[in-house]
Amino acid sequence: MKTTGLIVEYNPLHNGHEYHFLESKRVSGADCTIAVMSGQFLQRGEPAMVGKWARAEMALRMGVDLVLELPVAYSTQPAEWFAYGAVSALQATGVVDSLCFGSESGEINWLQVVAEAMCDEPEAFQKGLQDELKTGIPYPAAYSRAIARHLPGIDPSELAKPNNTLGLHYLIALKRLNSRIVPLTITRQKSGYNQTEITDQAIASATALRHMLFERGALNELEPFVPNGTMTVLHRETAAGRAPIEWEHYTKPLLLQLLNHSPHQLAELHEVTEGLEHRIKHALPLLSLSSEAGRIMEQLIGLLKTKRYTRTKLQRMLLRILLNQTKAQLSPTVLRQGVPYLRVLGFSPAGRQLLKRMKHVSKVPIITNVNAASSDAYPLLQMDVQATSVYALGFESATPHDLFRDYYEPPVQLNQTE
Structure with a gap:
């Protein structure tokens, strides 16, 4: 079988x-x-x-x-x-x-070539990655560019x-x-994976379907696009x-965690890196909790976001804070097992x-x-x-x-x- x-x-x-x-x-x-x-x-x-x-x-x-x-x-x-x-x-x-x-x-051969080369992340690649990160770009983009530097002929835009x-x-x-x-x-x-517009009569991305549902409350409008x-x-x-369910449902428990943790305690949590604990603490007094000010999670991400930190990176970090999961719990040593x-x-x-x-x-x-x-x-x-x-x-x-x-x-x- x-x-x-x-x-x-x-x-x-x-x-x-x-x-x-x-x-x-x-x-x-x-x-x-x-x-x-x-x-x-x-x-x-x-x-x-x-x-x-x-x-x-x-x-x-x-x-x-x-x-x-x-x-x-x-x-x-x-x-x-x-x-x-x-x-x-x-x-x-x-x-x-x-x-x-x-x-x-839809092609696996070129991905296999890259995987073979990157399996042990050679020293030259690691140096290239650090050079790219120093430019201030997000890690995914830096990773793709570093591979392209290490493996001429690989298109970083395809890899990304x-x-x-x-x-x-x-x-x-x-x-x-x-x-x-x-x-x-x-x-x-x-x-596409993150495509928000719907361009086909039967197939749309999950992102587009969630957008339709949360923005318009239109559950029945999903029917042509799902089994x-x-x-x-x-x-x-x-x-x-x-x-x-969406992130805004968790803003109160998240704020409780953010307010109760000191910067030192935040720094112990997974994905809180490079001084982001201080950026979070500086952002909290700038939030408006009134209904007229808009969604709290969107405000917070807007205050934290930079060229370096993508929305996804910040969401992962805030989620680890919400769940109170530490760097020690999710160390590479633990995950490699x-x-x-x-x-x-x-x-x-x-x-x-x-x-x-x-x-x-x-x-x-x-x-x-x-x-x-x-x-x-x-x-x-x-x-x-x-x-x-x-x-x-x-x-x-x-x-x-x-x-x-x-x-x-x-x-x-x-x-x-x-």
């Missing part, structure tokens, strides 16, 4: 994702699919618009067989660690034959495209893990007050068979139900439990069950006919 792996956020799952899913099965010849999916908070430092169990259900309704959670320790990291964590999870299953990712280029960047880091992670998983790529279709299963789940979660367990969010009948196989070949324990003992045993799992509690603060009316849902919620089980 051939199995292909997908690394996803599904925020929300849309027709472009369905195209990628179907093409992944076709080009890989796979019988089954495993999706490693981000939990309650995502790679750009944002809360998911709908929670992880709901998005796992969307994936199962589309046809994915097994959904595993990418721990928040990895899911909100820059590309290198996000990719490393997700690939380590696929590797740990022991049953994944291929990894199929979307890219702007979001899906190409992630694809490169998937390939680097496969090499660093000495994985036998075969990488494949599919060209992203009809909408029926996605609409079913979104209507249910919205009616329950659990969606749509890869995922220490596989948390199951949902499975189909075929996924149940995959789990039976994995029990014999998985390199790490498989967790289907979380309890106090399991969360105490794995610090990264405890961070996920805490992230779910914080995430629930964004609901219209969070219950104790919502706050501690990781302890109560079994994996979503769905027949493909549902």
